[in-house]
Amino acid sequence: MAIRNVITCGLEPIDQVLMPFQHFFKSKSTGGIILIISAVVALIWANSTWAASYFSLWETKFTVGYGELALSKPLLLWVNDGLMAMFFFVVGLEIKREFMVGELSTRRQAVLPIFAAIGGMVVPAGIYAIFNINGVGAHGWGIPMATDIAFALGILALLGDRVPYQLKIFLTAVAIVDDIGAVLVIALFYTSEIAGMMLLLAAALLVVAYIGNKAGIRTPVFYAIIGLIVWVAVLKSGVHSTVAGVLMAFTIPARTTCDAEAFTTNASNLLKEYESAITPGSSVLTNSTMHSALLSMQRIATRAQTPLQRLEHGMAPLVDYLIMPIFALANAGVALGGSMAGAVDTSMISVGVALGLFLGKPIGIVLAVILLVRISGGWPGGMTLRHFIGAGLLGGIGFTMSLFIAALAFEDQAMLNAAKASILAASTLAGVAGYLVLKSLPLPEDS
Known part of the structure; x- marks a missing residue:
């Protein structure tokens, strides 16, 4: 509960000028707005007369380290393997918090979003497989499984009091479970050959971090150093390096030392x-x-907080306002209308991704909800079927995670471009449709 009637200290003139911007950056819709801007900039840049500079920028090699210890990768991979590991670290912190004290902390709370998320992952993957199971794009079945929570909550924020608070909680919990599923899919199905020794090193370091947690080590520097080495070890192991971010998040202390x-x-x-x-x-x-x-x-005051809280609170702005926009800028640039002569047939990839996100997501989520409602005997929190149809459509906004999995699934540029274009189109349609459905609902009586 927020503390009210607090006497505020004097504001400097610069604070008064910056306050509207501070409120803007704290709003839930901001992350989605910045992502949209980044994606639009990438699309315009990739289809402009400066398109060559866009693609050459992300192919530029960047080297860190020296000799045998050096890592040399194109800038695009530094974004997708490096910066996105920090994104997945924050996702891991959110997952841990939700299971400890949030909407997934009790079986009763967790059942509905877990089943809805499973339905929202299985049905889109199945729809994609129907069109691509024997085709060149078969490996892309994981693309339409994900939900972009930043966009989804941004649209809910635009709807204000018309959307029940319980629906926001439900969609957030569904997205968290979606993230767990995406991490498992990446680790199990989008991993190259495994280097056992590197994987063992990463596991040993995770054990060290866990022991440090239990021993009461709370300084972020300890976990940052171990986390960096774990990231390198996982990167070298063949498992996608972003998994290291989630695993490290689970070792962060979530206890206070001052009750x-x-x-x-x-x-x-x-x-x-x-x-x-x-x-x-x-x-x-x-x-x-x-x-x-x-x-x-x-x-x-520091001891009364948990390291998990401090890290999540401190890193969320970095992820929302820098890392994810950079990721969108690097990955959303698709050359539209280019010649596809001699390229593989990508039509089924486009159809599978688009239908998986725009139809598969809401169908899977809504069917799972209807099944549980029939078992339990009532709609939760006074919500109706239309509320969940709207939420299911917003779940079809794949964007960040879908683009990420597409980059893992396809090395062929034509296939990747087809997947990206469909992700952008389907996510836009799903967002607009979800907004219109929820906008058409009557205002709550107490609003």
Whole structure:
């Protein structure tokens, strides 16, 4: 619960100017808006007179390290293998939090979104397979399975109070389960040959991080160093390196070292100490007692939080406003209308991806919900079938994860371009359709 009626400290003129921008960047729809802008920029750039510079940029080799320890990859792979590992790390933190205290923490809460997410993964993959099971695009069955939560929640935010809060929670939980499924699919089905020693090294380091967690090590530097080595080991093992991000997230401590009672007592005592040290004309720069009390309050406030909370809160803006837009800029550029002479037939890839996302997602999610509603005997939270149809359509916004899996599935550029174009088209249609369905619902009586 938010603390209200707090006396605010004086704002500088620059703070007053920047406040609207700060509120903008805190809104739920911002991440989706920035992703859209990045994707549009990539599409325009890739189909402009400067298209050659777009494609050559992401093919530019970038080397880190020296000699045998050097990693040399095109810039596109640094984005997809490196930056996206940080994205998956934050996803892992969200998954861990949801299972510990969130919407997946109890069986009753978890059943509906888990079954809906499974339906929303199986049906799209099945639809894709119907069109491609014996074709050149058979390996792309995982592409239409994912949901882009940033876009989906961004659209829900635009609908405001017309959408019940329970539906937002449901869609978030579905997307979290979707992410778990995507990670498993990537690890099990989009992995090259396995280098056993590297995999064993990664596993050993994860055990070290887990032991550090249990031993009470809470400094982010410890986990950052181990995480970097785990990422390199997983990258060298043949398993996709982004899996390292999720696995490392599970080792991050989720316990406080200062419970609520101890925090309240200590904070009260420190506030009294700070207040008693105040003298007319005094400044924290010259009053050592005030300064000491402030530092002590900062320490106990940090100990009252969990490292998982601090990392998730601190890294989410980096992921939402930098990493994902860079990923979209690097991956959404598709040369439209180019000559396909001599290329493989990609029509079934396009059909499979488009129908999987636009039809398969809502059909799978809604059928799973209807089945559970019939078993349980009522719609949850006062919601109706139309609410879940709208949510199912928003689940068809694949974008980030779908583009990511497409890049893993296809090395052939024509096949990859066909998949990307269908992802962008189907995600746009699903987003618009989901918005219109939910927009047509009557406002709640208490709004």
